[in-house]
Amino acid sequence: xxxxxxIVDDLSxxxxxxxxELSKMLEEHWGVSAAAAVAVAAPAxxxxxxxxxxxxxxxxxxxxxxxxxxxxxxxxxxAITGLGLTEAKALVEGAPKPVKEGASxxxxxxxxxxxxxxxxxxxxx
Numbered sequence: 001x002x003x004x005x006x007i008v009d010d011l012s013x014x015x016x017x018x019x020x021e022l023s024k025m026l027e028e029h030w031g032v033s034a035a036a037a038v039a040v041a042a043p044a045x046x047x048x049x050x051x052x053x054x055x056x057x058x059x060x061x062x063x064x065x066x067x068x069x070x071x072x073x074x075x076x077x078x079a080i081t082g083l084g085l086t087e088a089k090a091l092v093e094g095a096p097k098p099v100k101e102g103a104s105x106x107x108x109x110x111x112x113x114x115x116x117x118x119x120x121x122x123x124x125x
Contacts, residue, residue: 031081031091031100059108060125061100061115066092069119076118080111092120 014022026032066073070092077088077099091097099122100111112122 029082030087031083032098057104058102059105060098061103061108061111062096062123062125063092063099063115063120064096064123065121066095067119067121072118073115073120076114076120080114 011019011022063073063077074085074088074092077083077091078085080099081088081091083091091099099115100108103111108124112124115122
């Protein structure tokens with residue numbers, strides 16, 4: 001097990017720029033984002049007169065279910081995100097969960113197809 005006090009000491013010694021870089025690296029490694037709550041709240045405040053589909057350039061791929069093929073879906077999630085087995089299993093079992101956030105339209109469609117081919121139910125937001 002890691003020496004937690006050493007980790008606290010090491011993190012306390014980081015500069016602001018180093019801490020920001022660490023945060024970005026962890027978000028990429030774990031496939032999460034601290035801005036997820038902000039991204040979810042944004043569509044509710046969008047103007048009704050503006051067509052969202054034309055303005056949207058980034059999409060979130062949300063896993064909504066495993067379709068009864070949990071093992072296949074876990075394998076696909078691992079391949080897409082680079083997560084370990086435990087993390088991918090937790091993501092699949094905790095659905096609905098984002099698999100990829102801020103993806104381009106082409107990338108989001110590709111990931112959606114991969115997951116659907118494995119048996120999952122997926123939605124793009």
